Amino acid sequence: METKRLNEEELNTAVAILKADGLVAFPTETVYGLGANALSEKAVKRVFAVKGRPTDNPLIVHITGFNQVKTYVDNIHPLAEQLTEKYWPGPLTLVCQTKKDAFPAVVSAGLSTVSFRMPNNDKTLALLNASGLPLVGPSANTSGKPSPTSSEHVYHDLNGKIEGILEDGSTAIGVESTVLDISDPNQPPMILRPGAITKEQLEQDLGIEIAVDKHLIKESEAPKSPGMKYKHYSPDTRVMMIRENDWEKAIAAARQQALKVGVMAGPTIVNQVQQNVTTVFTYADDSVEAATKGLFAGLRALDETNPKLDVIYVATFPEKDLGVAYMNRLKKAADQQYFE
Known part of the structure; x- marks a missing residue:
């Protein structure tokens, strides 16, 4: 398989690939994501296969804003809209309770929750808007290895395994988004994975205390968010x-x-x-x-x-x-x- 390196003038090519259940890596402000149609079980299963990713590790769904979230979510947390107005587009992922059968079970690793994010990257937002699709977007690398912060890293890991890479140089932040669990509207938000949006920042902006889940998931446990396993991001050395x-x-x-x-x-x-x-x-x-x-x-x-x-x-x-x-x-x- 030829992996095409696509510029923004070739956005239509990327859209066509995604609509045909193909895979396109896309840039964000955090790391590059491996994009696939989140509504297609076939496409999402290919993401797990290409990455060598354990199927108990749920995926983040990338969308264009809060209105799209409301399409899929049940029991929206009272702070959800405030959080999206403040931090989207940006490096904040929200774990929400989703409507039954909103996504194929493989997206959520069988859980009743799905994570959502609106990335702060013009090319990827254009891709989301042009395709009209919610896109899963785990890091575009071999599972367990250091996440890709440039298109070169993606090409190194996935050349010949995916249809395309939407190119945009190096990412600005360099680590994945903060993951905030707001799946229970009766409970305060909890950080499942730290990122560029910090506990202190959230507490100051929301005026409430934010809990942090410091429990590292064992191999036998199912994580609620990506990045909760013990060993991750590891080179061979x-x-x-x-x-x-x-x-x-x-x-x-x-x-x-x-x-x-x-x-x-x-x-x-x-x-x-x-x-x-x-x-x-x-x-x-x-x-x-x-x-x-x-x-x-x-x-x-x-x-x-x-x-x-x-x-x-x-x-x-x-x-x-x-x-x-x-x-x-x-x-x-x-x-x-x-x-x-």
Whole structure:
């Protein structure tokens, strides 16, 4: 199968592919999504097959706004419209109770809830509007590996497996959306997956306390949201988290064991350690925003280093504001392993 790399002038080609139950990867502000007609069981099953994604992992449905959500949702939460007015289009996914048979069961992994998002990307919004379809859009990569933040990452993983990629360079944020459970109209919202829209931001804007589900789903359990499994976003190379004060010890230990080490960090740390490691991936600056944007790209780049690295050391950040989302992804990529 030829994977076509499509520009915005070829939007009609992308629409035709989707209407024929084909797959088109699309850009968002977070990561690239693997698009398929959410109303077609055949198309959605292809998404799981192409990604190698476990069928107990539900998908997010991408739509054009709150009016489209109302078509599919039962028992709408009293805060739903306020949330969409404030944050859509944007990196907020809402888990809602859906009407019976609104979507094929494979979309929700058999649950009675479905997650919805309106992405903040002009090309993808144009695709949604032109197709008139709700589109599932899990990350456009091999399941469990670092999410794709550029069309090149998508092409690397899925070339020859999908019909098209709607191209738009690199994504702005770099990690997936915040997932907020509002499926019970009688309960306050709960964050199932942290993202760029933070708990603090939601609490300030809504004037209520927001709960956070910190339970990491075991392999035997069915997640309510994508990204709740223990190990995720992982390259083949072992990843280890390095706390701010442990870099000297970590580098010394690696040298003693003659390990080939790659380092992912901001310029300050990289400048301190790069003479003593095999290779580095430097974030644009020392901020958590730059680290978040560069995390998945860095994991991919260092995983493909030749000769193969023994371990990738990655800088940690305080778990506050955007640092919560960054550390959530990093902990899963590292299988919770810190240098001790």
